[in-house]
Amino acid sequence: MSKPFYQINTESEYERACQGAIEQPEEFWESIAETFHWRKKWNQVVSWNFEEPDVKWFLNGKLNITENCIDRHLKDKADQLAIIWEPNEPSAEVRKYTYAELHREVNRFANVLVKNNIQKGDRVCIYLPMIPEAVFAMLACARVGAIHSVVFAGFSSRALADRVEDAQAKMIITSDGLLRGDKKMLLRNIVAEALEMCSSVETVLTIRYTGDVVKTNHLDKWYHDELKSVSAEFHAVETDSEDPLFILYTSGSTGKPKGVVHTCGGYMVYADYSFRNVFQYEEHDIFWCTADVGWVTGHSYITYGPLLAGATCVIFEGVPNYPDTARFWQVIEKHRVTQFYTAPTAIRALMVSGSEIPKRFKMDSLKVIGSVGEPINLEAWQWYSDYVGKGNCPVVDTWWQTETGGIMISNLGGIGKHIPTFAGKPLPGIQPVLLTSEGKEIAEKSAEGLLAIKYPWPSMIRTTYGDHERCRQTYFSAYHGYYFTGDGARRDEQGMYRIIGRVDDVINVSGHRLGTAEIENAINEHDLVIESAVVSYPHDIKGQGIYAYVICDKLPADEEKARKEIHFIVESIIGKIARPDKIQFVTGLPKTRSGKIMRRILRKIAEGSTSDFGDISTLLDPGVVESILKGKI
Ligand code: WTA
Numbered sequence: 001m002s003k004p005f006y007q008i009n010t011e012s013e014y015e016r017a018c019q020g021a022i023e024q025p026e027e028f029w030e031s032i033a034e035t036f037h038w039r040k041k042w043n044q045v046v047s048w049n050f051e052e053p054d055v056k057w058f059l060n061g062k063l064n065i066t067e068n069c070i071d072r073h074l075k076d077k078a079d080q081l082a083i084i085w086e087p088n089e090p091s092a093e094v095r096k097y098t099y100a101e102l103h104r105e106v107n108r109f110a111n112v113l114v115k116n117n118i119q120k121g122d123r124v125c126i127y128l129p130m131i132p133e134a135v136f137a138m139l140a141c142a143r144v145g146a147i148h149s150v151v152f153a154g155f156s157s158r159a160l161a162d163r164v165e166d167a168q169a170k171m172i173i174t175s176d177g178l179l180r181g182d183k184k185m186l187l188r189n190i191v192a193e194a195l196e197m198c199s200s201v202e203t204v205l206t207i208r209y210t211g212d213v214v215k216t217n218h219l220d221k222w223y224h225d226e227l228k229s230v231s232a233e234f235h236a237v238e239t240d241s242e243d244p245l246f247i248l249y250t251s252g253s254t255g256k257p258k259g260v261v262h263t264c265g266g267y268m269v270y271a272d273y274s275f276r277n278v279f280q281y282e283e284h285d286i287f288w289c290t291a292d293v294g295w296v297t298g299h300s301y302i303t304y305g306p307l308l309a310g311a312t313c314v315i316f317e318g319v320p321n322y323p324d325t326a327r328f329w330q331v332i333e334k335h336r337v338t339q340f341y342t343a344p345t346a347i348r349a350l351m352v353s354g355s356e357i358p359k360r361f362k363m364d365s366l367k368v369i370g371s372v373g374e375p376i377n378l379e380a381w382q383w384y385s386d387y388v389g390k391g392n393c394p395v396v397d398t399w400w401q402t403e404t405g406g407i408m409i410s411n412l413g414g415i416g417k418h419i420p421t422f423a424g425k426p427l428p429g430i431q432p433v434l435l436t437s438e439g440k441e442i443a444e445k446s447a448e449g450l451l452a453i454k455y456p457w458p459s460m461i462r463t464t465y466g467d468h469e470r471c472r473q474t475y476f477s478a479y480h481g482y483y484f485t486g487d488g489a490r491r492d493e494q495g496m497y498r499i500i501g502r503v504d505d506v507i508n509v510s511g512h513r514l515g516t517a518e519i520e521n522a523i524n525e526h527d528l529v530i531e532s533a534v535v536s537y538p539h540d541i542k543g544q545g546i547y548a549y550v551i552c553d554k555l556p557a558d559e560e561k562a563r564k565e566i567h568f569i570v571e572s573i574i575g576k577i578a579r580p581d582k583i584q585f586v587t588g589l590p591k592t593r594s595g596k597i598m599r600r601i602l603r604k605i606a607e608g609s610t611s612d613f614g615d616i617s618t619l620l621d622p623g624v625v626e627s628i629l630k631g632k633i
Contacts, residue, residue: 006035008277008428011416017428028429029057029458033269036308037072038063039238042265048456050483052468053476056242057266057458064236065245065268066143069307070106071236073099081312084286085132086331088179088318095132099310102139104232105132109140111230116203116221118171120145120237123247125169125201126293127151127160127187129178130317133207133223134293135303137173142245142264145237149247149259152294153178153185155575157193159257163249165198166259167465172201173223177210181322188214195219241265247465248296250402251515252474253486253505259465260296260402266458267405268308274406274427275305278396279339279368280413286365288314289341290328295512296402297372300459301341305406320346325353329361329388337363339413340388341370341398343511347380347388348541358387368413370396373511374543375499381420399423399499401485402513403475405459408432409497422498431455434491439479450503451489452482505599507536507544512577516599519546519580522573526566528552533589533597534580537606545581547606549628555585582606584633588624590616601625605632 008014021028026045033042042061048054073080078100085095097105118124124146128134134150141148149167151160164172172194178185188206192215195201206216207223239245245267247259275281287306291297306313314335320328320342328350332340350357369389371381376397385395395418398410409432411417411424418424426432434442434449442449453460460483464471478484488500502508505516516534523532532550539545548566556562563583570578590598601613605628616622 006032006273008412009280014412014415014428021429025429025455029269032273033058036063036068036268042241046456050476050481053472055456055460055462058241061241061265062238063241063265064143064239065264065304066106066139067236068268069139069304070099070103073310074103077310082307083132083135083313083315084335085315086317086335088181088322090323090330097132105136106139106143107232107234108227108230109136110143110234112205112223112226113140113144113146115226115230116171116205118144118146122146123149123167123169125149125151125164125167125172127153127172127174127191128207129153129175129187129209130292130315131175131209132315135315138293138303143234143236145239145243147244147247149249150294150299151249152292153187154577156572157190158197158573159575160190161194161197162256164194164201167247168200170200171203171205173205175207175209176214177212179210179317181319184210186212186214188216239264246299248299248402251506251513251518253515254517257518258467258470260461261463261465262405262459263462268304270406270457270459271300271304272308275301276309277412277427278398278407278410279370281309281311285338286312286314286335287339288316288331288335288337290316290346300406320350325350326357326360329358329363332363332366333361336365338365339368339370340366341372343373344371344376344380345374345510345542347371347384351380351383355383355387363388363390366393368396369393370398372398374508375501376421378421394418397421397423399497403461419496422496424496430457432497433482434489435479435482445491445495446493448490449488451485451487452479453485454482507546509544509546509577510542514578518574519548519570519578522570522578523548523550523566525573526569528556528562531589533599533602535599535603535606539581546578547582548580549584549586549589549602551586551589555587559585582633584631586628586631588621588627590624591620592618593620605629
């Protein structure tokens, strides 16, 4: 293999890389890994089995990912901007950090962590607004070899406590307050509630940001105080390729969220590789991903991917519709953004305000625009391409998951054919397959089936924190010898994939992933509720909405009041993102004789069907369907 497949810029390079990756996968990944700075090189590229599962990449390699994100750029990019922070308020001051400044900030932060007894392998929970310190905190953890667990700062105190407890986090890094659009939340006070429910935390490190008065206690340290006595030098701690880099909690079809574990070496290689190639990164590009660092998209394409590539990355604190729906376009114009990466739900919401708004802005700096998190419908795709890309930019529809660590299926910006609503082909090195429900690989090109991956890739999930068996059960047990994604997909004659959506009980609301069981458990905590069943239904803006069927002791006299109470409970147990859009009180649920809820029927009713429920003869009480239909909201 002659040229490293580090950067793929043409269709023939793409073809050659795909072929190389199939014929000689180890050489392929090795040629990419060699472009990084390792303190000690690996002695084996990969070892794997999907039974246990046991997957390792770049075995016995030693590195620190932050030396690759920061230090190695200092030679020729010390004065180049690494981060441009755009605040929630358009009139507030933009903060900018060069690579040299980022180096200093991360070193100081790392010193604060060590001073507060954080060592290699310790878990640190990060619960912060989208301020530069969120990225510094992640990198500082990585620099000292600690494992970060970022929790989206829209999750409730209870959800935060569950995650802190599961990871046995020793420290929580938070701020006094958070700004999001016209709302303010006092994060430190939410942490105070969470602390009552968990026991492992030794220090709360609070960043003064909004200046609000918040509850503190004996665990507290103010970040600005701690900074006073630390140096701006820090020698990064050496980690093994397979040491955990972070835990990120995500929802599955059962029970509580699970902590997906990613490791230092493989994740690094794949975050950089996928970033460069999907977005066709070039020197001096200004990359903007609108996600929050609380989600995997923020991990791989705000913090790690762009910095590994030495790019300039915009971090945005705000929301798309504050102070008005021109905000995104204004930021693109202001910072001359070259790649823009957002979610279909944002595009759909902004479409509603009309194409006149983006037309007012000069967005000719854009080269590639991307979509992530949920299927993008044709109308939104077209609007995005016409009015944001101005007919000039390839749209990359990127399919991936928290578990995959990086983009798996996507066309590479401007290379080869792009078909609207098709994510496209796998990145070279990724080997997806479509399976029948019996787990048989479908050989025909043009087919529909369950999406699975048959060969490991460097940034794949290694385990679910503290419960390896759960990892095996969830992803590796249903279809022997494959990683199962939970998604269904269609493939066309040319091998392009179109993602249909989840085939399990995971729903995707505004690109946020939620388990129906998780929402049901929250609803069931209401005193009057006996049982509930949550399904999704198509929603114009959110993609999917949440429809809850709720059985109460007796039907509530004041349904509106009961709905409000249920909203309140769900918001306090999970967060606003899980609040049901529709709540229907019912007297029974369609159950089989063995007691299993037939969700298929509930989904159909929520979608608006009034007939064609298929075979309902196995229902214990078929009359239930009629009665639910009568009360449909
Ligand atoms: C869905 C987000 C269609 C999918 C990166 C997947 C998508 C889940 C796309 C993972 C896409 C993500 N087209 N569906 N381009 N990207 N999904 O873990 O159902 O928050 O399984 O990761 O989002 O969500 P997660």
